Amino acid sequence: MATKTIPADRNHASMRIAMEMLAQSAELVGEAFFPELVRGVARSLGMKWVFLSRPSPIDESQAETLAVWNDGPAENLVYNLSGSPCEKVIGDGACCYPENITQTFPDDALLKSLGAESYVGIPLISSSGMVLGLIAAVSDHPIEDPVLAKDILALFSGRAASELERISTASANERLGRIVESSISEAYIFDGTNYRFELVNRGARENLGYSPEELRALTPWDLKPDYSADEFKKYVEPLKSGAVPFLEFETIHERKDGSHYNVSVRLQYFGAPDNVFFASIADITERKMAEERERLLMREVNHRAKNLLSIIQVIARQTDADDIEKYKKSFERRIMALASSHDLLVQAPARGIALHELVEAQLGHFADLFGGRIQISGEPISLKPNAAQSIGMVLHELATNAAKYGALSNGTGRIAIRWKSFVAENGKDKFELGWIEEGGPEVVAPEKRGFGSIVIEKSLQSSIRGEVDLRFAREGLRFHVECSLCSVKDELGVPSVHE
CATH class of the missing domain: 3.30.450.20 (PAS domain)
Structure with a gap:
């Protein structure tokens, strides 16, 4: 093709149109800018077809357009990159084919369908140097000034690349943000x-x-x-x-x-x-609670095995022996209650359990003392499974100690078991449970903490974050625990017959 001399004023007019179009679209961002971009390129170069496209994220052999001009705004489309001049632009940089474009790229079906004669394209480069897409202009006439054509595309490419990068980054950030928010x-x-x-x-x-x-x-x-x-x-x-x-x-x-x-x-x-x-x-609350319960229960198995015979001896000693048949029935009933207490403690309930029922189960082998030497009082409350298990362990330890050394080791001692919920000074709902012994043998504080004391403190601290006070007062053992109400209360619990 013979080189033609293009009047300078025509070149200046084309460049002026391009700059005016850029200035007019300065306030447009993202996808709103792209239709104005292809219109501006088409007007500046006087070319029939202009499109802004990027490689398809689904199929690398294809490209998808973000804006198309075909003598006016046109619908977006997907086309094959293989064997096209767009593939050269993405791989090699800006290209211009002033004429005979379909002969140069005979496998490009899109160019043939357009009846194209010439093509000019420029890649859109991100701030990190990656190719984000391209701008291409196609005409059914030869391009008279290839240098001018590439210069005008270059004028638009910087703005196009920044908007495309902004969209890509925003899309990735929004997607990441949605994932983090929903996690x-x-x-x-x-x-x-x-x-x-x-x-x-x-x-x-x-x-x-x-x-x-x-x-x-x-x-x-x-x-x-x-x-x-x-x-x-x-x-x-x-x-x-x-x-x-x-x-x-x-x-x-x-x-x-x-x-x-x-x-x-x-x-x-x-x-x-x-x-x-x-x-x-x-x-990791459940994991920590499970680990702590497992450690405590494994040690508790050994601890209870040692205490079991002692408890049976206490039951036998405190059972009325005036009549042998009456003695046998009473003794068997207490032993069965003791077995029931073990079952309730070891098997965490699938749902909440009423605290009143839990107390009676753990002290079931002393049921004949309820209402007399053993006073139980408190509002109806259903416990969460983990709270029921921990409180059950504590009640068992306290009852065992009372039977062996405390208020239940003689014929006159008394125990008061009370609980309530209340609103603390800071406005938060609280729960407290107390165990008070009186009338038993004079209490002597142990020289060192036994495993029973460890069970009482650790089980409640690990499961309900309870503040535990265990005192060996001379007149009788005192136990008190306070914690957040929501740590123990099962809102879905089924009311018991006591409620």
């Missing part, structure tokens, strides 16, 4: 200077009971009672200094209602320009 794991982002929460996902909000607005006024140590502000800042300092890439640890979280749950934390810090911490947190 059952807890995710937190908090500021690296004031440590206030900026983002907390739905899984964390639902578990904690706080709204997004409430959380933005809180810091990590507001949720972690194991840490003060100074302790937490000191703990994460290796992250901020870059000494370690992440921290992993286990602690507890406090919900809005005052209840607690165990968590496993993986914490990262992102410095300038972000200056934020990211925490991925898993609720």
